[in-house]
Structures are given as structure tokens and as C-alpha cells.
Amino acid sequence: MSTRPAIRSLAYWTYQYRRTWRATLASGFLMPVLYLTAMGLGLGSLVNRHAAPTRLGGVSYLVFLAPGLMAAAAMQSATMESTWPVMGGIKWTKTYHAMLATPLRVSDVLYGHVCWMALKVSLVSTIFLGVMAAFGAPRSPEVVLAVPVAVLTGLAYATPFAGFVATRQSDQPIIAIYRFLIIPMFLFSGTFFPVSQLPAAIRPLAYVTPLWHGVSLCRALSLGDATPAAALGHVAYLVALTVIGLAIARRTFASRLAA
Amino acid sequence: MSVDGDPPLIQARGLTKRFGGFVAVDGIDFDVHRGEAFGFLGPNGAGKTSTMRMIACMSPVSAGTLRVMGLDPATAGPRIRARLGLVPQDDTLDLELTVRDNLLVYGRYFDLPRKLIRQRTDQLLEFAQLTERANDKVDPLSGGLRRRLTIARSLISEPDLLLLDEPTTGLDPQARHLVWERLYRLKQQGVTLVLTTHYMDEAEQLCDRLVIMDKGRIAAEGSPRQLIDHHCTREVLELRFGPDDDHSALADKLDGVGSRVEVLPDRLLLYTANADAALAEATTRGLSPESWLVRRGTLEDVFLRLTGRSLAD
Numbered sequence: 001m002s003t004r005p006a007i008r009s010l011a012y013w014t015y016q017y018r019r020t021w022r023a024t025l026a027s028g029f030l031m032p033v034l035y036l037t038a039m040g041l042g043l044g045s046l047v048n049r050h051a052a053p054t055r056l057g058g059v060s061y062l063v064f065l066a067p068g069l070m071a072a073a074a075m076q077s078a079t080m081e082s083t084w085p086v087m088g089g090i091k092w093t094k095t096y097h098a099m100l101a102t103p104l105r106v107s108d109v110l111y112g113h114v115c116w117m118a119l120k121v122s123l124v125s126t127i128f129l130g131v132m133a134a135f136g137a138p139r140s141p142e143v144v145l146a147v148p149v150a151v152l153t154g155l156a157y158a159t160p161f162a163g164f165v166a167t168r169q170s171d172q173p174i175i176a177i178y179r180f181l182i183i184p185m186f187l188f189s190g191t192f193f194p195v196s197q198l199p200a201a202i203r204p205l206a207y208v209t210p211l212w213h214g215v216s217l218c219r220a221l222s223l224g225d226a227t228p229a230a231a232l233g234h235v236a237y238l239v240a241l242t243v244i245g246l247a248i249a250r251r252t253f254a255s256r257l258a259a
Numbered sequence: 260m261s262v263d264g265d266p267p268l269i270q271a272r273g274l275t276k277r278f279g280g281f282v283a284v285d286g287i288d289f290d291v292h293r294g295e296a297f298g299f300l301g302p303n304g305a306g307k308t309s310t311m312r313m314i315a316c317m318s319p320v321s322a323g324t325l326r327v328m329g330l331d332p333a334t335a336g337p338r339i340r341a342r343l344g345l346v347p348q349d350d351t352l353d354l355e356l357t358v359r360d361n362l363l364v365y366g367r368y369f370d371l372p373r374k375l376i377r378q379r380t381d382q383l384l385e386f387a388q389l390t391e392r393a394n395d396k397v398d399p400l401s402g403g404l405r406r407r408l409t410i411a412r413s414l415i416s417e418p419d420l421l422l423l424d425e426p427t428t429g430l431d432p433q434a435r436h437l438v439w440e441r442l443y444r445l446k447q448q449g450v451t452l453v454l455t456t457h458y459m460d461e462a463e464q465l466c467d468r469l470v471i472m473d474k475g476r477i478a479a480e481g482s483p484r485q486l487i488d489h490h491c492t493r494e495v496l497e498l499r500f501g502p503d504d505d506h507s508a509l510a511d512k513l514d515g516v517g518s519r520v521e522v523l524p525d526r527l528l529l530y531t532a533n534a535d536a537a538l539a540e541a542t543t544r545g546l547s548p549e550s551w552l553v554r555r556g557t558l559e560d561v562f563l564r565l566t567g568r569s570l571a572d
Contacts, residue, residue: 002370005337011367012353019355098351099319102368102416103337259278259318 005104008114010119012095017120028124031073032066032131039192040065040135055194059139059223066137067146067222068191070128071153077124078154079182081117082161083174086218089113090166096257110253114159114246121154122147132222140224149221149235153214156238159245166252190215211238266329268293268420268451269314273323276309276475283309286323287476293419295440296452298462298469300558302566305472307455308348313426314453315345328419341369344413348424348455350405352412354398358389361397362412369416379415387411403434410441414568421445423454427461439464459559471565478565483558489554490564492518494534498527498541498548509546516540523568530556 017024044061056064089096089109099109108252125147132138165174188198189211195203206212217234267290278285284306291297299307312318314327316336325332327339352361359380366376384390387407397405406426413421426442427435442465446452456462462469463483477532479486496517500509510520510527517531531537534553541548 005370008367008370012364015356015360015364016353057386093353094351095353097317097347099354099368101315101345101347101351101413102341102365103341103370104368105337127329 005108006115009099009104009108009247010115011112012099013113013116013119024120025123025127028077028127029131032069032070032128035069036062036066036131036135036137040137055197057223057225059154062141063137063223064219065192066132066135067143067218068215070125070132070146071150071211071218072186072189072191073128074121074125074154074214075157075185075211076182078117078121078158079161079177081120082158083165083177084171086113086162086165087168087171087174090256096253100257106254106257107198107250109257110162110246110249114155114162114249117158117162118151118155121151121158125150125154131233137224139183140222142224143222146218146221147213148226149217149238152235152238152242153210153218156210156214156241156245159242161245163245163249163252166249166256185211190219204218210238262308265293267326268328271310271323272325274310274313274320274325275316275322278312284313284321286313287470287472287477289470289474289477289480291451291453293451294449295467296446296448296454296465299453299455299468299472300457300459300462300469300562301472302457303456304474305566306475307472308424310472311345311422311453311455314349315343315422316340319344326351341416342397342418343420343422344416344418346406346409346413346423346426350409352397352405352408355396356395357394358400358408359384359393361408362415365412366415371416376415379417383411383414386414388437398446401434402429403437406430406434407436411437414445418450420451420453423452425455427455427458428454435461448472459557459562463558471562473566479561486561487556487558490561492530493532493556495554495556495560496529496531496534496541497552497554498529498539498546499525499550500527500548512544512546514543516544516552528560530560539572 040062044065047056047061096109100106128150129143129147132143161177168174189195189206189209191211195206195212198206213234217226217231220230269289269291271287271289273286273288274284275282275286287310289536299310301307309318313320313325313332316327316332316339319333328342330339332339353364356364358552362380362383363376366379371379376473384393387410389408389411391403392400392404397408400408410423410426423442429436430438439461442452452465454465466483468480468482469486471478471486479490481489506522507528510522513520513529517528517529517537521528529537529541538551538553
């Protein structure tokens with residue numbers, strides 16, 4: 001019985017995770033607790049008092065916010081895993097090069113790492129779901145489906161970012177990704193307030209972000225008002241971005257690592 | 260070394276590597292036979308690493324043919340790499356993992372059973388004299404220890420062919436000698452070694468046969484002894500004069516003594532079969548060097564003659 005090559009390259013990331021799992025589990029738990037306390041309960045008490053109930057679909061701010069934050073946390077975790085570690089694999093620790101001196105191929109190295117990103121985001125999202133449930137935020141058991149949706153949201157970022165990072169010589173562009181893409185999307189893709197509150201002119205910008213699709217679907221699943229058509233649309237969009245990102249990454253990894 | 264009918268382990272014909280318009284390897288031919296230690300010598304930028312990367316099936320061949328273990332790297336990369344070990348020029352160890360974990364995870368890439376990986380890891384740690392450091396992280400280890408670990412790691416799949424790209428660059432003499440001794444043991448066990456180096460003593464110590472590369476081409480090929488006999492003389496007389504002496508004029512006076520005189524900024528090198536006799540002749544001709552040195556011709560003389568004395572980069 002032979003193990004698939006991509007799974008063998010995934011083995012590295014799990015080995016490496018044994019060293020840091022305590023710290024990442026703790027922060028994976030702490031982050032949602034802090035956000036849901038400060039914003040969901042704290043800020044939420046103001047919002048609930050002053051906003052017209054229909055604005056948030058008739059639910060409390062905590063119930064509105066939590067599933068959106070889950071998708072946003074998935075985006076952030078996926079971005080973290082697909083930027084610096086990719087640059088490290090190429091330039092710093094050169095892990096990719098070590099793998100490529102063995103029977104593994106460039107595509108195995110890429111798929112193994114992307115599998116790891118998916119695993120890591122599932123872990124973060126599952127913890128998030130637990131915290132969210134402890135806060136009493138979910139309104140429907142369908143919320144468990146929000147975990148795979150969050151993972152898909154993460155992958156829609158991770159694969160294009162990995163593909164892009166493989167073309168760069170330094171980590172400067174990674175900092176730019178955070179500053180000019182991740183932070184604006186985090187703030188304006190419907191996580192903290194409905195996109196309908198944005199001026200009509202910039203609304204379409206929010207609709208093209210993968211995060212908006214992830215937030216919308218996670219929220220609908222948590223509230224129990226997801227419709228199959230809308231769900232399919234969101235999933236299709238996220239899958240398309242993931243697949244395109246993977247195709248780009250295959251090319252950029254190959255030209256960087258097997259020149 | 261090569262038995263008739265035994266196909267070469269590596270065979271290259273017109274092997275070429277281009278990066279855009281730059282030709283890194285310019286149509287070289289060579290054979291490496293099973294069980295030998297074969298060296299690529301050359302200054303920086305000569306094309307040694309590019310050649311190694313092609314042999315390791317990590318870099319596609321631009322033109323010409325290459326067969327490794329009878330297989331084509333373009334189509335059989337994973338199969339070839341399953342049977343070869345690579346010690347790259349820059350270590351690719353995981354600094355945060357322990358010495359042992361570096362070996363264990365590397366073994367997984369080859370899809371070896373975990374039990375076998377653990378067995379071999381213990382043996383290889385012993386072989387590389389790293390057993391006492393097995394549970395230490397790699398990060399604080401010295402360059403010599405890391406190099407030994409990289410070599411141990413490359414052996415986890417028990418390869419038939421070991422590729423070593425500058426195996427001892429940056430190591431202190433003790434560490435270098437230990438690496439050489441271990442590599443010699445591998446050769447005795449029948450592992451074919453292919454290495455690049457720009458250390459002549461390393462090439463003389465380890466290589467049965469070598470090629471000297473310069474600007475992407477092979478400038479000479481043979482055993483260290485053959486290369487010295489062919490491109491150099493048995494002995495070299497080094498003559499040092501005062502800073503105000505005209506070296507070229509002094510060199511003219513030595514015309515006919517030995518087979519060649521080389522004028523350097525600080526000394527004259529006289530290539531000759533008999534350096535003592537040459538020294539006597541030089542004195543007879545009225546030369547009075549401040550100091551002199553009689554030594555054997557070395558691979559370094561061959562190397563400098565073939566690749567020039569100017570810096571490569």
C-alpha cells in the first residue's frame with residue numbers, strides 16, 4: 001500500500017504543527033472569545049438598542065456577527081498559512097526544495113501544502129463554531145455546514161495567494177496583501193454590518209470579494225434561512241476561485257521550483 | 260572501474276541548460292559508472308550546480324540527452340529520485356524540528372514504512388555521529404553538524420547514487436575530514452558518488468575521475484593523476500623576489516628552464532619535472548630570489564591553468 005505523494009508532503013506540515021499546536025489552539029479559541037465578547041456583546045448592546053430590528057434581519061447583533069466573523073477568521077487563517085510559509089518553503093527553510101529532492105513532484109508539494117491549509121482552517125473554524133455555540137449565537141443546526149463553507153472561503157484566498165507569493169522575491173508584497181486586501185475586506189465585506197449599508201457605488205466591490213460570499217452563506221446557515229439557489233451560487237463562486245488559484249499556483253510553483 | 264556491458268549509471272550527451280538567453284551548461288558529454296566517485300570541478304558559475312540539478316531531475320534538460328540509471332529524467336523523475344540521494348549546496352533542513360524528526364519526516368517523502376524509517380534513522384545518526392544530538396533542534400547546530408545531518412538524511416532511502424553539491428564548503432578542517440571519511444566509507448559500500456567542489460584537495464581525496472568545468476563546458480577530464488600529468492608538471496618551483504624586481508624580465512632569464520614559467524604579481528612559478536635542478540639552474544643564471552618553495556604539481560595548478568586566474572564573480 002503506497003501513500004499518495006501529496007499526503008506524504010502533507011506529513012511534513014503535520015510534523016511541524018506538533019511543535020506549535022498548543023499556541024495556535026489557544027489563540028484559535030481566544031480570538032473568537034475576545035471578538036464575540038467585545039463586539040457581539042459589548043458593542044452589540046448599543047446596536048441592539050439603537051438599530052431598527054429589521055436592519056439585521058430581526059436578530060441580535062451577536063447572532064448576526066458571529067457567523068460572519070467565522071468566515072473572516074477562516075480568511076485570515078488561510079492567508080496566514082498561504083503567504084509566509086510558502087515564501088519559507090521556497091526561500092527561508094527551503095522545505096519545498098527538500099521535498100523535491102525526493103520522489104515528490106512540484107504538484108505533490110503544492111497539493112500537500114494546500115491540504116494542510118484546508119486542515120488548519122477546518123481546525124480554526126471548528127473551534128470557532130464551538131465558541132459561537134457557547135455564546136448561543138447559532139439559530140439553526142445547519143450551522144455545522146458553515147465549517148466546510150468557511151474552509152472553502154479560506155481556500156478561495158489561499159490558492160491564489162500561494163500562487164502569487166511563489167512569484168515574489170521578498171515578503172514585502174505579503175505585507176501589502178494584508179494592508180490593502182485583507183484588512184479592507186475584513187471590515188467591509190459584510191462581517192460587521194450588512195453590505196446594504198455601504199454606498200450603492202461601492203457595493204459591487206463587496207460582492208466580488210470571496211469573503212462576502214463566505215459571510216453570506218455562513219450567516220444564512222447559522223440563521224437557518226439558507227436557500228439552495230443562493231447557497232449553490234456562493235459555493236460555485238468560491239470553488240471557482242479556489243480552482244483558478246490552484247491552476248495559477250501550479251504554474252508559478254513549477255516555474256519557481258523546477259526551472 | 261566500468262565493466263564492459265555495464266551501462267553507465269549516468270550518461271550525458273550534448274547536455275545543455277539554458278535560462279532565457281543565458282547558457283549555464285553548454286553541450287557537455289560525460290559518463291559516470293556504477294561505484295565510482297566522480298567530480299565536477301569548476302569556478303563559481305561554471306555550470307556545476309545546474310548539471311547536478313538536471314541529474315537530480317529537479318531542473319528540466321534544455322537540449323541534449325541525459326539518462327540516469329537508464330531512465331529519462333523528463334519522464335521518470337520520481338522513479339529516479341527514489342533511488343538517489345541529494346546533498347544540496349544550501350542546507351534544506353528544518354531548523355525548528357529535531358535532528359531525528361528531520362530524518363523521520365524525510366523518510367516519509369519516500370513512502371518508506373515508519374518502522375524502517377526509525378531503524379535507518381538510528382543507524383544513520385550513528386553513522387553521522389549525531390546520536391547524542393538526536394533530540395536537539397537543528398537551529399543551534401554548527402555548520403559541520405548540519406552538513407553531516409544533511410548527508411545522513413540523503414541516505415534514508417539507501418540510494419544507489421549520491422549527489423553532493425559542494426559537500427564541505429564552509430566547514431572547518433576537522434569537520435571536512437570527518438565528512439570525507441564518511442563519504443569514503445559510502446563509496447566502499449558501493450554507493451556511486453557524484454560531487455561538485457572547488458576544493459582541489461577534496462577532489463584529490465575523493466574522486467576517481469573528474470571533469471573540470473569552465474563557462475558551461477568541460478575543459479578537461481580524467482583521474483586527478485592523469486590531469487596533473489597531462490596539464491601540469493611533476494614539480495613546481497615558486498620563486499619570490501623583492502617588490503621592486505621586474506618579474507617579466509626575470510622570467511625571460513629563465514627561458515628554457517622547465518616547461519613553462521608563469522608570472523604572478525608576487526612570484527614566479529616554474530613548472531618543471533625537477534624543481535631542485537631548476538633552482539640550481541636559476542641560481543647559475545644569476546637569479547637571487549628572496550625565498551623559494553619546491554612542491555609537487557597539484558590539481559590546483561591544473562585548475563588554474565585551465566580556468567584562468569581571474570575571479571569568476
